[in-house]
Amino acid sequence: MRREARGKTRVAVIGGGYAGMAAAAELARHDIPVTVFEAAATLGGRARRVAFNGVTLDNGLHILIGAYRETLRLIELTRRPQDVDGLVRRPLELIVHPHFHLRAPRLPAPLHLAAALFFARGLDFSGRMKAAAFIAALRRRDFRLQADASVQQLLATYRQPPEVTRYLWNPLCISALNTPPMEASAQVFLNVLRDSLGGARADSDLLLPAVDFSALFPERAAAFVTLHGGRVRPGVTVTAVQRTAGEFVLAAESEHFSHVILAVSPHRLSSLISPHDELAEINKMVQAFSYQPIHSVFLQYSPGSRLPFCMGGIEASYSQWLFDRGRLCGQDGLIGVVISASGAHQNLEQEELARRVNAELSAHFPGLGEPRWHRVIAEKRATFSCSVGLRRPPNRTPIPRLYLAGDYTASDYPATLEAAVRSGVACARLVLENN
Numbered sequence: 001m002r003r004e005a006r007g008k009t010r011v012a013v014i015g016g017g018y019a020g021m022a023a024a025a026e027l028a029r030h031d032i033p034v035t036v037f038e039a040a041a042t043l044g045g046r047a048r049r050v051a052f053n054g055v056t057l058d059n060g061l062h063i064l065i066g067a068y069r070e071t072l073r074l075i076e077l078t079r080r081p082q083d084v085d086g087l088v089r090r091p092l093e094l095i096v097h098p099h100f101h102l103r104a105p106r107l108p109a110p111l112h113l114a115a116a117l118f119f120a121r122g123l124d125f126s127g128r129m130k131a132a133a134f135i136a137a138l139r140r141r142d143f144r145l146q147a148d149a150s151v152q153q154l155l156a157t158y159r160q161p162p163e164v165t166r167y168l169w170n171p172l173c174i175s176a177l178n179t180p181p182m183e184a185s186a187q188v189f190l191n192v193l194r195d196s197l198g199g200a201r202a203d204s205d206l207l208l209p210a211v212d213f214s215a216l217f218p219e220r221a222a223a224f225v226t227l228h229g230g231r232v233r234p235g236v237t238v239t240a241v242q243r244t245a246g247e248f249v250l251a252a253e254s255e256h257f258s259h260v261i262l263a264v265s266p267h268r269l270s271s272l273i274s275p276h277d278e279l280a281e282i283n284k285m286v287q288a289f290s291y292q293p294i295h296s297v298f299l300q301y302s303p304g305s306r307l308p309f310c311m312g313g314i315e316a317s318y319s320q321w322l323f324d325r326g327r328l329c330g331q332d333g334l335i336g337v338v339i340s341a342s343g344a345h346q347n348l349e350q351e352e353l354a355r356r357v358n359a360e361l362s363a364h365f366p367g368l369g370e371p372r373w374h375r376v377i378a379e380k381r382a383t384f385s386c387s388v389g390l391r392r393p394p395n396r397t398p399i400p401r402l403y404l405a406g407d408y409t410a411s412d413y414p415a416t417l418e419a420a421v422r423s424g425v426a427c428a429r430l431v432l433e434n435n
Contacts, residue, residue, distance in 0.1 A: 017045020020263030022424030095312030
């Protein structure tokens with residue numbers, strides 16, 4: 001882009017989550033002036049820092065994988081000399097304590113996965129072979145289905161044994177898509193398997209957070225944007241986007257913008273786009289979404305309390321994946337428990353849910369004792385339901401120079417950090433192409 005053209009480009013990004021900050025950072029990399037408006041005081045959206053009892057928590061216990069190339073690229077792009085690494089990289093390891101343990105050795109792909117399945121503890125020989133045959137059959141089909149179906153239907157078609165479904169495929173589906181297998185899109189699930197288990201060995205690595213999710217990327221991106229002449233304005237809510245004389249004006253703002261990127265959550269998007277007739281079809285599409293919750297339960301045990309792993313699962317009525325925050329973040333004795341998707345836990349008061357989660361942890365790990373305090377963070381609309389055949393809007397809208405960023409936009413991926421970041425980068429590239 002010519003330098004004089006850049007001077008005419010002023011971009012407003014509405015939303016300071018991972019999608020919005022990815023768009024802003026990518027534009028800042030090209031010296032495009034960006035102003036980010038974020039309603040909350042803390043950047044990160046549905047992956048942000050929450051302070052409680054003097055301790056830094058997150059409103060969702062997320063992980064990254066090695067295949068998240070755009071997220072990792074932007075984390076590195078915006079890294080400052082004082083920033084710690086922020087991620088602990090480990091080879092793929094799936095634990096459902098005490099029944100199942102799969103760990104990928106450091107071998108070239110696809111040998112790493114073959115060895116992981118062959119030596120997986122908790123599956124009989126027949127189960128291991130059928131899981132390996134499932135992956136091999138999907139690889140031959142390039143992980144593509146002729147028609148979408150539910151994950152449950154897919155597993156039945158390929159005759160996956162109950163223990164393989166129970167300990168391997170169902171936990172992966174729920175954690176990746178945040179949607180129960182009987183509803184979840186098999187094609188989106190296969191996209192995730194293609195890029196993780198079906199990719200290079202490092203693509204299946206787990207990257208566990210050692211810092212909170214606001215510090216991991218959004219705050220780094222904010223500093224990067226500011227360094228490149230942009231602005232980040234937390235605590236500012238944009239209630240309307242108006243067009244005038246070929247430019248955009250935001251409600252309560254006198255400044256005019258050449259481009260706008262709407263990087264808000266899908267359930268908030270409607271209020272911003274409904275006044276625009278050209279966006280009626282997108283509005284209809286988004287209003288048809290249903291949503292899935294994520295509950296994060298934090299329990300502070302006595303100093304020195306430990307799990308036998310950094311991250312692993314248990315088979316229980318409520319608890320799914322457990323994070324030893326002492327091992328990961330230096331928060332001694334703090335255990336984080338994530339409960340993905342819908343279930344009976346939604347009917348419990350937070351105090352009761354914490355009590356039941358503690359009982360489950362105590363049954364599996366008797367040495368933990370009683371927690372000193374607990375905190376439950378419930379995101380009732382954490383992600384859209386990644387259901388069969390779901391229609392998702394594109395990043396480009398019928399209004400020139402108005403774009404949509406968010407994990408809900410059209411993508412191979414479910415509602416993940418990588419999907420959010422990719423959408424933001426896609427919008428930034430549309431801005432660069434359309435000046």
